Structure formats: C-alpha cells, structure tokens
Amino acid sequence: MTGRSTESPRAMRTSARDRAGGLRYAVAFVLAIAALATLSLYRETMGFPMFYLVLLTTMLFWVTQATSWNILSGYSGYFSFGQAAYVGVGAYTTAVLYGRHQINFYLTLVVSAALCAVLALAVGALAFRLRSLRGEIFALLTLAVPFILAALARIRPEIDGGQGVVVPIPPFPAELGRFQDFLYLINLLVAGAAVAVAFGMQQSRAGWALAAIRDAEDVAEGLGVATFRYKLQALVTSGVIGGVGGSVFALQIGFVAVESVFNLTIPLFVIVMSVLGGRSHWFGPVIGVAFIVLLQDRLTASGLGDWQLIALGVVLAGLVIIAPDGLYARLRARPVPVLATFALVTAALWIPDLPAEPLDAILAGMLAATAVALWRPRRRGAVPQTRAAETSAAVTDADAGTPAVTAADASAVARPSDAAKPATPATEPGEVLVECRGVARYFGGVRALEDVTLTIREGELVGLVGPNGSGKTTLVGLLSGNLRPTRGSIRVAGHEITGLPPHRVAHVGVARTYQIPRPFASMTVRDNVAMAIMFGRSPEPLAAARRDAQRHLEVVGLDALADVYPSALNLHQRQLLEMARALATDPKLLLLDEALAGLNPAEIDNAVEVLRRIHRSGVTIVIVEHLLRVVNQLATRIIVLDRGTCLADGDPRAVMSDPAVIQAYLGKRAHA
Amino acid sequence: MITLQAALAGALIGGLYALMAAGVSVTWGVLRIINLAHFGMILLSAYLTFQLVTSWGMDPILTLVVTVPGMFVLGGAIQWAYDRLGISELNSLLLSFGLLILMVQAVSIVWSADFQRMHESANPYATGSVTVGGLVFPITTLLAFGFAVSLIAGAHVALQRTFLGRALRACAEDPAVAAAFGIDHRRIGTLLGAAAGATAAVAGMLFALANALTPASAFEWFGTVFAVVILGGIGHLVGTLAAGVLVGMVSGVVSVVLSPAAAPFVLFSAIVLALLLRPQGLFATRGAA
Numbered sequence A: 001m002t003g004r005s006t007e008s009p010r011a012m013r014t015s016a017r018d019r020a021g022g023l024r025y026a027v028a029f030v031l032a033i034a035a036l037a038t039l040s041l042y043r044e045t046m047g048f049p050m051f052y053l054v055l056l057t058t059m060l061f062w063v064t065q066a067t068s069w070n071i072l073s074g075y076s077g078y079f080s081f082g083q084a085a086y087v088g089v090g091a092y093t094t095a096v097l098y099g100r101h102q103i104n105f106y107l108t109l110v111v112s113a114a115l116c117a118v119l120a121l122a123v124g125a126l127a128f129r130l131r132s133l134r135g136e137i138f139a140l141l142t143l144a145v146p147f148i149l150a151a152l153a154r155i156r157p158e159i160d161g162g163q164g165v166v167v168p169i170p171p172f173p174a175e176l177g178r179f180q181d182f183l184y185l186i187n188l189l190v191a192g193a194a195v196a197v198a199f200g201m202q203q204s205r206a207g208w209a210l211a212a213i214r215d216a217e218d219v220a221e222g223l224g225v226a227t228f229r230y231k232l233q234a235l236v237t238s239g240v241i242g243g244v245g246g247s248v249f250a251l252q253i254g255f256v257a258v259e260s261v262f263n264l265t266i267p268l269f270v271i272v273m274s275v276l277g278g279r280s281h282w283f284g285p286v287i288g289v290a291f292i293v294l295l296q297d298r299l300t301a302s303g304l305g306d307w308q309l310i311a312l313g314v315v316l317a318g319l320v321i322i323a324p325d326g327l328y329a330r331l332r333a334r335p336v337p338v339l340a341t342f343a344l345v346t347a348a349l350w351i352p353d354l355p356a357e358p359l360d361a362i363l364a365g366m367l368a369a370t371a372v373a374l375w376r377p378r379r380r381g382a383v384p385q386t387r388a389a390e391t392s393a394a395v396t397d398a399d400a401g402t403p404a405v406t407a408a409d410a411s412a413v414a415r416p417s418d419a420a421k422p423a424t425p426a427t428e429p430g431e432v433l434v435e436c437r438g439v440a441r442y443f444g445g446v447r448a449l450e451d452v453t454l455t456i457r458e459g460e461l462v463g464l465v466g467p468n469g470s471g472k473t474t475l476v477g478l479l480s481g482n483l484r485p486t487r488g489s490i491r492v493a494g495h496e497i498t499g500l501p502p503h504r505v506a507h508v509g510v511a512r513t514y515q516i517p518r519p520f521a522s523m524t525v526r527d528n529v530a531m532a533i534m535f536g537r538s539p540e541p542l543a544a545a546r547r548d549a550q551r552h553l554e555v556v557g558l559d560a561l562a563d564v565y566p567s568a569l570n571l572h573q574r575q576l577l578e579m580a581r582a583l584a585t586d587p588k589l590l591l592l593d594e595a596l597a598g599l600n601p602a603e604i605d606n607a608v609e610v611l612r613r614i615h616r617s618g619v620t621i622v623i624v625e626h627l628l629r630v631v632n633q634l635a636t637r638i639i640v641l642d643r644g645t646c647l648a649d650g651d652p653r654a655v656m657s658d659p660a661v662i663q664a665y666l667g668k669r670a671h672a
Numbered sequence B: 001m002i003t004l005q006a007a008l009a010g011a012l013i014g015g016l017y018a019l020m021a022a023g024v025s026v027t028w029g030v031l032r033i034i035n036l037a038h039f040g041m042i043l044l045s046a047y048l049t050f051q052l053v054t055s056w057g058m059d060p061i062l063t064l065v066v067t068v069p070g071m072f073v074l075g076g077a078i079q080w081a082y083d084r085l086g087i088s089e090l091n092s093l094l095l096s097f098g099l100l101i102l103m104v105q106a107v108s109i110v111w112s113a114d115f116q117r118m119h120e121s122a123n124p125y126a127t128g129s130v131t132v133g134g135l136v137f138p139i140t141t142l143l144a145f146g147f148a149v150s151l152i153a154g155a156h157v158a159l160q161r162t163f164l165g166r167a168l169r170a171c172a173e174d175p176a177v178a179a180a181f182g183i184d185h186r187r188i189g190t191l192l193g194a195a196a197g198a199t200a201a202v203a204g205m206l207f208a209l210a211n212a213l214t215p216a217s218a219f220e221w222f223g224t225v226f227a228v229v230i231l232g233g234i235g236h237l238v239g240t241l242a243a244g245v246l247v248g249m250v251s252g253v254v255s256v257v258l259s260p261a262a263a264p265f266v267l268f269s270a271i272v273l274a275l276l277l278r279p280q281g282l283f284a285t286r287g288a289a
Helices: A009-011 A015-041 A050-076 A083-102 A105-129 A134-157 A179-203 A205-222 A225-254 A265-277 A285-301 A307-322 A325-332 A335-350 A358-374 A382-401 A404-414 A472-478 A501-506 A525-534 A542-556 A571-583 A601-616 A628-634 A650-658 A659-666 B004-031 B037-056 B060-083 B089-111 B138-163 B163-171 B173-178 B187-208 B218-230 B238-256 B262-275
Strands: A431-442 A444-459 A462-466 A486-494 A509-513 A589-593 A620-624 A637-642 A645-650 B127-131 B135-138
Touching: A009 A265, A009 B238, A015 A050, A015 A179, A050 A083, A050 A179, A050 A225, A050 A285, A083 A105, A083 A225, A083 A265, A083 B037, A105 A134, A105 A225, A105 B262, A134 B218, A179 A205, A179 A225, A179 A472, A179 A637, A205 A501, A205 A525, A265 A285, A265 A307, A265 A325, A265 B089, A285 A307, A285 A358, A307 B089, A325 A335, A325 A431, A325 A637, A335 A358, A431 A472, A444 A472, A444 A620, A444 A645, A462 A472, A462 A486, A462 A628, A462 A650, A472 A509, A472 A620, A472 B089, A486 A650, A486 B262, A501 A509, A501 A542, A501 B004, A509 A571, A525 A542, A525 A571, A542 A571, A542 A601, A571 A601, A601 A620, A601 A628, A628 A650, A637 A650, A637 A659, A637 B060, A637 B238, A645 A650, A645 A659, B004 B037, B004 B060, B004 B135, B004 B163, B004 B187, B004 B218, B037 B060, B037 B187, B037 B218, B060 B089, B060 B187, B089 B218, B127 B138, B135 B138, B138 B163, B138 B238, B163 B173, B163 B187, B173 B187, B218 B238, B218 B262, B238 B262
Parallel strands: A462 A620, A462 A637, A509 A589, A589 A620
Antiparallel strands: A431 A444, A431 A486, A637 A645, B127 B135
16 A cells, blocks of 8 residues: 555656665665664673663564565565464474574574475465465464474474473673573574665566565466466565574574574564555564564563563554554655654653653654554545656657657548548558467356357457356456466467466567556556556556556557546546556557446547547557447447357448347347 | 263363354454454453452352453454454454553463362362263363354354345455445444354353463463354354364374373364365355354
C-alpha cells in the first residue's frame, strides 16, 4: 500500500540520478553502521554504559529477524507464522556443531544458512506449487513447521533429546573487548547485512515483482512475472537471514532449549514489529524493533513486566485498525513535524537532568512522535492531481524524440473510414498466429469447451461471442495459459503453450485483460504500465520502462493521469489501464475479456477508438464482448461459441445472419 | 488392546478438539474472519469455570449458566467490532492475534501463570470412569465427546434447516447478493460470533474438567485446533467433527506406539501433507455447511 508511494515523485529521475540516490543511501548506511560500531569499539573512552549495549544487541537480533520476515511476508504479502523455525534451526545448528562437536563457530553460521535455505526451498517448492494456495493456508502451513521441528528436536537425542545444549563462548579477537562487545558487533554485522539485502531487494526487479504479487498475483503472472521464482527467492533469502540470526542467537542465550528457540512469541514479536514499522518497506521493521524493544525494556524496568505482552497485544490490535500501513509510511508523509516532535519531547525530558533515565525520555519522544504521525487531518486526494499535470507535461517534452505512435495515429485518423463497415486492418491477415486443435476443457463434470479447433492469423481482430456460459472466458483463459486444456493442443506463434506457466505464455506474446480490472493498487498508473514493460517480452530497466510507459498511456489516453494511483480512476479508466498494461508487454496477441462491460455509450465509443488504434499498430486482437454493435463495428471476423463448441466462424455479416447463430442467441421462435 | 484403548480414548478427546475448532471454522468459513481470539474465550471460560467451582462450589457443568451467556455476549461483541471496522481476512488474523495475547496475559495476571486444577472434592466428574469389556473411558472424555457431538450436530441441523441457517449460508456464498435479498449481514454475523462464543464457553468448561489450567494452554491448542479446522474443511461442521476424532485418534495411537513427544511430529506432518494434497479439507465436498 505504501512503500511505493514514496517512490512516485522519483518517477522522473534519470537512471544516473537514481544511481546517485543509491550512492547516498550506501554512504548513509555505512556511516550508520560505523557509528553503531563505535559505541562498542570506543565504549570505555566514551563511557557508554554496558547496559545500553545489551539493549542494542537485543534490538539488532530482532532487526535481523523482523527483516527476514519482512522480505517474504512484507514484500510479497504471504504471511508467515513460522519465523521460529529459522531461529530454531540456526540456533540448534550452532549449538550441536559448535557447542557439542567443537566445529568452528563461524563455519556453523554457513551451515545454518544452508540448512535454512534448504528448509525454505522445501516449504516453498511444496506450498507455492499449489495453484489454489491462499495466503491464510500458507500462514497456517508455516505455523505447523516449527511444531514439527520442535518435536523432532525433542525426540532426537543427537539434536536435543530434552536436556538442552550449552553453547560456550567462541574465540574472538581480544581487541574487541568483552564478550558482550563481540556479541554486539557480530549482531550488528548480521543485522546490517540483512537490512542491506532488504534494501537492495526492494530496489531491484525482485522488489517490484514481489510488490506486484502482493497486489494481484495472477495478474502479475499474466504480465510475464515469474511469480514462483520470485516468491521462492524471497522465501530462501528470508530463511538464510533468519538462520544466521538464529545461530548468533544461540551465542547470546548460551543455552539452547526447545522452548526458548521454537517459541510462538518469536513470530509474534516479528509480526508486531514489522506491522508497526511498516511491512512494505525495508526500513519499516527497524523502526518497529526500536519502538517495541524499548517499550518492553521500560515496562520491565518499571516493574510492569506482566504488562509487556498486554502492551504488545494492544499495539498490534490498535495498529491493524488505525494504521495498517505502519509508521514508516506516515513518517515519510510528514517527516518534519514527526521528527521535530521526537527531538523536542526527548530533549525536554532529558536536558533538565533529572534522575530520569534517558531511555524513558527517548521512549516518550517516540510515543509523542507516533501520536503526531498517526494523527491525520481529513483531506485526501488533492495532491496527486496537480503533480500528475506537471509531470505529464514534463514527459511529453522528454519524449519528443519518439513520436512514432502519435504520428501513425494522425495519418490513420486522416484516412477516410466508414464507421459502419468493419475496420480495414492495417495489415492484411498474414501468418497463422494461434492454432487450437481439438481443445477441450472440463471443470469437474462440466464441459466448458469441447473439441474446439480454430486458427487466428496475424492482423485479425476476432470477435468472440456467444451466450452466457458458452465458454468464451474459458477460451481466453486457455489462450493466456491461466487454464490448462483437458485435451488438445494450442500453439501461439509456433510455440506449444499448453502446460506453460502464464508468464512464459506472456513471453511468447500473449497478453490479456480481465473482466473486472485489477490494477496494482500500490503503484501509480505509470508504474503499473512500467511493471509490464519491465517483465514483458522485451524487458527494460525501471527508468527506461517508466519513460516508455508514457507511450502506452498515450495510446489509451491516460497520459494525463500517469501519476495518480489506480484507486483514483473510474471503471472506464481502469479498463483503459488494463489495456495499456497489456500493450506494454509488447504482445502479438491481445485478449480482451469484456473490456467494455459496464461502460456508458460515450465511453464505449472512446474504447472502440482505442481498440482501433491498438489494432492498427499491428497487434492481433481477440475481443470477448456482449455488445454486438461493438463487435460488428470492430471485428474482421467473428467466432460464435455455444455450449462449449464452435457454432459459426467467419465474416461478421455472414455469421450474424446465420440461422443457427440467431437461434442460439434469440431462441427458435424469434427466428421463425 | 492398549493401542485400541489409546485410539478410542484419543477419539473421545478428539471431540473436544472438534468443539474448539467448530467456532473457528464457522466464523472463518461464513464470515471470513480468522478469529484467534476464540482461543482466548475458551481459556477465559475454563478459568471462570475453575473459579466458580472453587470459590462457590458450583457443579462444573452448572457453571455454563454463567459462562455461556458471558461468552455469547463477548463473542458477539468481538464479531460486531470486526464488522464495524471492516477487517479483511488477513488483517483479522493479526488483529485477533493481538486480542488473544491480551486475553492470555490478562488471565495470567488474574490467575497467575502456574498450573491450577479444580479440587477433586468440587469436581464430581474428575475420577469416575466407565468400563466396557476391559476398555476404560473416563467420564470427563465421555462428557466432552457427548457435548461436542450434540452441539455440532445441532448446529449442523440448524444451519441446514432453519431460515437463519440458510441466511447464513447465503451470506457465506455472496454477502452482497444476500444483502440484496434483505439479509442483514451485520446482525447475522454478530449472532454467529455470539454462538461461536457460546461453544467456546462449553469447550472451556470441558477442558477445565479434565486438565490442569495454565494460560499457555491457549497456545498449545493453536496447532491441533487449526489442524482440525483445515482437515475438516473450513466452515464445514461435520467435517470438523470427523477431523477432530481422526486427529485425536492419531495422537493417541502415536503417543502409545512411539512416544508422546512424537505425536506432534506425526500430526503436523500429516497436516502439511493434507494441506498440500487436499487444501479444501479431507471431508469437504464443497461450500460451507
């Protein structure tokens, strides 16, 4: 919902400036790590109390775990309740190999990472293969995994057997100081690496793919995103980070027992922290961790340890209601007042140098800042409009060098054309593009399609019509790879597509739109289209994709709305966005599933004009439509389906006067 | 013989799992709310039963007079709140997780985290048992099974036969269309939440009859109960009962044949398999019942 919102103003930057931005982040990141490291390395010189170092170590452990969780669950939307599995596997790997068998401690970190990667791969390979996998089922599946592992550890004496395992202090360079210093530094290293990975991932193609999966997974797949691969990648990354963190945790607790590492409070904490901070952004978990660990510590220090969990429960429940998008998004929206409140309140409580604990001052500052961040004056939607206007102007300037489509349009419009006649295609029907042979598709006992054989040639604009339930949408699903035929073969541009996952079908050159538009809600209109270019048949990097998105938006006439979010579009505009997004994949074949449903006559006329424009640019189109007026106007050929079979196929006027077709549509008597 | 005994005893205990699961399953299937707070209500009822029996000397079963109306109101209120806030399915998981923690911690502040058990003098059902042909059945498990079967069967019939039940199923299919036919989704949802709360009260009482209580029990139910919900098919009451019995039997037999520590391993491995092979549930045909 949010992470992307922070990106939209950057849409216009060139890639060079993007790189500069990345460099700035890198410098800031290294400085932050160095500053944190100083606290330990020069602890005695600075007089930094050991107690704070312990608290920071705890925070770093949770930063690692929350970031690990966030990479999968925050980015992709697949919630995991199984974080304890990674902590447990990591901790036991180190405990058994190093604690019991004296294998080099640092080596055990690598083994932990490998084991967790294998675990994640196994879970992912099984779970993500399920076509019907829903988020809640995945969540419960991950809930079961730590239970299984905990039981395994309890039964097997080689692992634990019920007594627990002692983890001694490993050798470390003496210059680092005490063991606590070493522990802090190694946690800092791991947490720093985790955050860096999360940052890199969010900026990369994978980050965009995961955001698209979170918003509308099968749409992303249909646009060419290899969803299975990206989900698995996120899951394995999350596992490796969680496992290494678990290994270090074994050192921290010194004694590993089933109850302490396979504990349900681990996923609980991780979820609360990420949700609080903001789960769609790499920095969210860090904020959440700082807040929660500090809150916990202060509650315990003031003798309210019993209320720790109550506070957590209240925070979690309250946040889901008030700010499901987390604090970070709110902070980004109004950084100055929030940070100012934090600084003021903290300073006010700190400077008078009462016997008060500085941590109390910091916590009070955080609470006040949170209140400011969450309070939001009631006005919405005014901002993006103005921004859209200025940026679209900027882009038209920038794109002056590539006027291809507009020029083509101009000449096409200038050409005299009779609207009543079927549109003459720019290209005469050419090579065979689609070839269906004996295609059947059953749903259980229902025969949605039976023995359909047809070919579509390049440059055609085929109207696919038929009564309700005749199998039109099923055929579209088969052609786009969303469904697999029960029997028969489908070839597109010479490639057999039966059995290919939808994203591969998209790369062959098939794009589809959905009856009910499903935009990526967390991305601007421009980024919705850029997404499709990035993962389409001829992929481009983000900056170039954003530039080229403009062209497709012009084709459908949405260029003025490029920087608003899809929630601000009406139905017609959303359907146009669907078309622009499908076009952006650079398809040979465009499947439009009732793309005009629910539009008023003026909007239909506009959409018809857009379809003509798309067709003239050389894309073969199959349009499913109930409005015969539209189909008659547009199509070069009509295919009529009735109860799963091909009833008629050919020139629009001939087909529409075919008695069998009239009977299927209107019944027998009307014909007579 | 021992194995048979374990299987039968497990099956009877499975009735209790099924009863705990029924409330979760129906609110999930019909209202699209995954209500983890249900476990909190079961826990609260168990402790209330314990308290009423211990301090007032009430008959444990008689405590239902207090806990059932109490949980009816609480369950209804929670459901009403979910509905008012327009909570989505996934967010309900988070929100109710928060509520569950709250309730568990509240219980542990009031009653402490130590194990507590009803005193035997106050609990006439604790020690009795029925012997049939060498097989021993404790009264507590028989009671649990009896309550579970009658409540679940009753609820199933109510869903199938009554107007209210049909209205509920209509809501489960398509809330918008149901609303167009004059079904008040919110009122019906609240009622269903309340009814689920009432079953939580009974489940809590039955648990307290046979077990020592600790606040952490709520988390221990978690795994098993969700196993039953999923195996039975979400929103599918008869399936839930069958799954509960099956899960109880498997746990019982594995505990005896292998070891009690192995039971969760076998159980959850079976669940993972079941989830992968039949995500719609072992016994589900289709839709909510």
